[in-house]
Amino acid sequence: MHQERATWFPEGMDEPELTKKLCHTVDAANGLRWWLVAGISGGLSLLLLLGLAQVFGQGVGLLGINIPVAWGFPIVNTIWWIGIAHAGTLISAVLLLTRQPWRAAINRLAEAMAMFAIICAGIYPLLHLGRPWLAYYLLPYPDTMDLWPQWRSPLVWDFFAILCYLVFTSGFLYLSLLPDFALLRDRVRQRWRQLVYGVLALGWRHSQRHWHFYEQANRVFVILAAPVVVTVTGIISMDLSVSLVPGYHFTIFPPYFVAGALFSGFATVALLAVIIRYAYNLQGLITRRHLDYLGRMMLVFALVVDYAYGQEIFTAWYSAEPAYEQVYLDRWTGPYAPIWWSMIVCNVGLVQLLWFKTVRRSPVALALLALTSNVGMWLERFQIVFTSTHADFMPSAWDTVWPTAWDWMIFAGSLGLFVFLLLLFLRLAPVVSIHDMRSLYHRSEEASGGS
Amino acid sequence: VDRDSHMLACFPCAGQAIAAAWNLEGRAAVLLDAYAPFPIPALQRACSGFDKRIPVLAWTSGIVAAIAVFLLQYFSAVDYPYVVGGKPLFSWPAFLPVTVAVAMLMAVVVTFTTLMWMCRLPQLHHALFASRLYQDCDGDGIFLHICCDDVNPLIEWLRKEYPTSKIEVLACD
Numbered sequence: 001m002h003q004e005r006a007t008w009f010p011e012g013m014d015e016p017e018l019t020k021k022l023c024h025t026v027d028a029a030n031g032l033r034w035w036l037v038a039g040i041s042g043g044l045s046l047l048l049l050l051g052l053a054q055v056f057g058q059g060v061g062l063l064g065i066n067i068p069v070a071w072g073f074p075i076v077n078t079i080w081w082i083g084i085a086h087a088g089t090l091i092s093a094v095l096l097l098t099r100q101p102w103r104a105a106i107n108r109l110a111e112a113m114a115m116f117a118i119i120c121a122g123i124y125p126l127l128h129l130g131r132p133w134l135a136y137y138l139l140p141y142p143d144t145m146d147l148w149p150q151w152r153s154p155l156v157w158d159f160f161a162i163l164c165y166l167v168f169t170s171g172f173l174y175l176s177l178l179p180d181f182a183l184l185r186d187r188v189r190q191r192w193r194q195l196v197y198g199v200l201a202l203g204w205r206h207s208q209r210h211w212h213f214y215e216q217a218n219r220v221f222v223i224l225a226a227p228v229v230v231t232v233t234g235i236i237s238m239d240l241s242v243s244l245v246p247g248y249h250f251t252i253f254p255p256y257f258v259a260g261a262l263f264s265g266f267a268t269v270a271l272l273a274v275i276i277r278y279a280y281n282l283q284g285l286i287t288r289r290h291l292d293y294l295g296r297m298m299l300v301f302a303l304v305v306d307y308a309y310g311q312e313i314f315t316a317w318y319s320a321e322p323a324y325e326q327v328y329l330d331r332w333t334g335p336y337a338p339i340w341w342s343m344i345v346c347n348v349g350l351v352q353l354l355w356f357k358t359v360r361r362s363p364v365a366l367a368l369l370a371l372t373s374n375v376g377m378w379l380e381r382f383q384i385v386f387t388s389t390h391a392d393f394m395p396s397a398w399d400t401v402w403p404t405a406w407d408w409m410i411f412a413g414s415l416g417l418f419v420f421l422l423l424l425f426l427r428l429a430p431v432v433s434i435h436d437m438r439s440l441y442h443r444s445e446e447a448s449g450g451s
Numbered sequence: 452v453d454r455d456s457h458m459l460a461c462f463p464c465a466g467q468a469i470a471a472a473w474n475l476e477g478r479a480a481v482l483l484d485a486y487a488p489f490p491i492p493a494l495q496r497a498c499s500g501f502d503k504r505i506p507v508l509a510w511t512s513g514i515v516a517a518i519a520v521f522l523l524q525y526f527s528a529v530d531y532p533y534v535v536g537g538k539p540l541f542s543w544p545a546f547l548p549v550t551v552a553v554a555m556l557m558a559v560v561v562t563f564t565t566l567m568w569m570c571r572l573p574q575l576h577h578a579l580f581a582s583r584l585y586q587d588c589d590g591d592g593i594f595l596h597i598c599c600d601d602v603n604p605l606i607e608w609l610r611k612e613y614p615t616s617k618i619e620v621l622a623c624d
Contacts, residue, residue, distance in 0.1 A: 007612040016591055019488075031477055140523055147526035151544040152535050160552040167556055186590035202567070203574035206590070208498055210570045211490035216505040217566040220558070228555050235548045257481045442465055 008101055010284030015441055018285075023187060025280045025426065026237020042420060043045055051410040052127065060130045064404040068397045069389045073407040074124035074222070075239075076381045077414065080264070081121035082162075082236055082370075083257070083377060086229045087265015088114025089169060091297075092176075093225030096218070100159045101444075104436040105286045108429070110269050111173045116421040118166050120414040123380050125158060127410070154239035161235040168228050174223050175214070176278060178204050179435040188354055240384065246323040247388025250315060256308035261346045263301035263347075264377035270294040271370035272365045272422075284430055288361040295360030298373060302351040305380075309348070323393055335400045338381050346376025384412045456602045457483070457621040460609055461584050461592040465491050467613050468593040472497040478608065479598035486579065487593040494593075505569065509562040516557030521550045584619040592617075 009018065030038075037395035055062050065072040088110040095103035126132045138159040140149050149156045182204035185197035204210060240248040250256075273294065277286040316324040331340045359365045389393050391398040403411075425431075462468040466485065472482050472494055485494040510535050524546040532540055566574070579585055585594065602620050609616050 019591065068501070140527060146531060148531045150533060151524045151528055151549060152538060156595075157552070160549045160556070164552040164556040164559075168559045171559050175566070179488065183590040186586075186588075189508055196588070198575060202572045203577060204570075204572065205577055205579050206488050207570075208485040208487065208491060208495045210572075212502070213505060213566050213569045216503075217492055217562050220509045220562045222508050224555055224562075227551075228559075231551050231555065236551065238548065278533070313468050339531045394570045434616040435489045442489055442491070 006382065006408045007289070008105070008285075008287075008444065011125060013284065018437060018441060019183075019434060021282075021285070022430045022432050022437060023184065025431050026429065027188075028280075030427070031243055034423065035139040041416040041419035041423065044413050045420045046413075047409055048123075048413020048417055051406055051413055052123070055127060055406065055410070056132060058127065060407040062404065063361055063410075064401060064407055066399075066401065068392065068399055069386055069401040071128070071385050071389070072401070073403040073411065074128040076262065076378070076385045077411055078121050078124040078128075079125075079236055079257075079381045080378050080384050081117045081414070082165075083235065083261030083264045083381075084268045084374075085114045085117035085121060085165070085169065085265070086233055086258075086261040087263075087269065088112075088117065089165075089225050090229045091170065091265065091269060092172070092263060093222040093229075094124070095331055097226075102290055104440040105282075105290055105432055106269060106273055106294075107436060108176065108431060108433040109272055110265075111169070111176055112422060112425050112429075112431075113265075113268055115168050115173050115270060116425070118162070118169050120138070120165060120418050122162055123410075123414060125155075125162065148426050154235070154242060157235045158239060165228060165232045165445070168221075168224065172225070175218060176436075177429050178202065179206065179214070180430050180433065182206060184430075193227060194285060212238075212383075226263075229261075230254075231256055233261050240310065240388075245388055245392050246316075246321065247327040247384065250312060252308055252311050256305070256312075258378065259301050259304035259308060260377060263298060264298045264342060266294055266301060267370040267373035269379070270298060271367050271374070274370070276426075280364070280431065282432065285437070288363070291363060292357065292360045295354045295366055295369075298370070299351065299354040302354070302373065306348050309344075319369050326391070327388060330391055331383060331387045334387065334391070336383055336390070339383045340387070343376050343379040343383060346372045347380065351376075366380040456584045456599055458597050458605065459579075459582055459584050459600050459619045459621055460597060460613075461588055461617040461619075462595070462613060463592065463615050465494075465593055467616065468595060469493045469497070470548070471609065471613055472595055474612070475597065478599070478605060479601070480597050480605055483596040483598050485593070485595050486585075488590050491593070502569070505562060505565050508565050509558045511512070512561040513554040513558035517550050517554035520553040521546055524549060578621070580623065582619055584617055 013021075063072060063074065065074070091105065091110040092107040092114075097108065126135055129135055137147075138149055138156055166289055178201060181197050182201035183206075185194055185201050188194055188197060234254035234257070235251040241250055241253035243249060270291065273286050275291060277283050313328060316328045331337065350369060353359045353365070353369060359369070386401065460471065462471065468485065468487070472485060475482055476571065482498050485491070485498050487494065525541060525543075528540050528542070528546075534540070535586075538545070579596075588594075597605065606618055606620075609618060
């Protein structure tokens, strides 16, 4: 057995068998577990619709958005979801740019995760607008009131950033799916499925001319990916840092948010990889080596995030600004202190277990750590938004605000929607990119002199 | 291509297809295209030149969009004078986030649409899909679409050199 092939493919697996195995994720009938998870997540998605209808009908007052914590829960969740989305894109793009062979088994999962996370993220700003039917006011169009968007407003920046990211992610994912849709069109036997995949494949016929242009377009996408991710996360962080609010006004925020986004994103990919490899019996293709690499990436970005926590504390102390010092004392001892300390346990304490190879290579341990890391990152977003604003410069405006039941319902609904969309995606497209895996197989064969 | 007969040859592995494609020279045959479920650089070189239009158009459109949206922000901020925190109407640093986002948005849209245009997609029907050989392979084979004056000597040569290959002569309208 050649070493390169043995690293990424199970022993004895040839190319037709590989293709068959990957197509099986789409061809297999839905099991009881699929229906169970689809039922629960579909129910939560309906709950989201109910919550949205109520909030649109009655107003954002239902959400507990109020002065001083005017951004409240929706923006906590937006930032969290966007962070998850960004890592999906960056993982796929950076690993392609750096020609990492382990990308092939997880890039589809990362891209799909990015797509559905950005959909969940996009719901909240619309919700937070209060009057979502006037969202088009954010567009620069020549209207009869001669009114233009306020270009200095982070809300307008957000609109363009999220739009850019949504279009980028859709294009990147669809580009990657196109050859696999064509392959499925050529393989499936039922007429209706041939028609569905035929339309989705747009007539792609695996021509090498097509592949030539495909690779060029893909290269443009991956070169754009890093600036898109950094810019969009940076813009989201600037929503906070351009204000003068203590706890928000830090120049470290853009890189801090990018690192946080990558940390939570790698954690989510690791969690999904563990679940998918188990559910679809893909242990031979999404190997423990993949989990090891994902664990290493989680650890790297967790350390950057931990450095940012320290830097924030140092800045608050070194600035000698009473308001900044007060924010930190309040984070440690105030009404939101349990949130801060839980965040530290998850993002600083538990994550250190990833130094151990046995932990990184253990699917259960990695999944648990991915879960705690995501909880930690959510708590981080919560404490940034809530603790920074609930007690700022004016003591007369101080208040302790907590999310309402509607907030929780919509958040649970967005989690359900994410899972539901992912499940539908698993039925439609191969969860591991077939053409990337076959390309890797072909390259590893070439590297070993062909056989 | 001014030749009469078209044929499709299917090979079980990339190595054979590449060798056949390069050995077509001097056999009064032209390789029109090659089909494989993953990119094979050697076959790409054999059947197409190097075309840089996608990256060139993407970067150009990004730069044009950046200039356009920056100017739009400048003129609309001056046209609708709204002072925020005493900042000047032409607050160029605040215009940069939207400029960068729109530049990238445009580059993405142009990349995708140019890809579709270059590949002539969507094209839901193509003569290849009617080929029995293509239908039977379930997306597993590697195909060469060859155009020649006379298929018989070519078929003979392919059968001799690549006995595992399968051949179909395509009807030409």
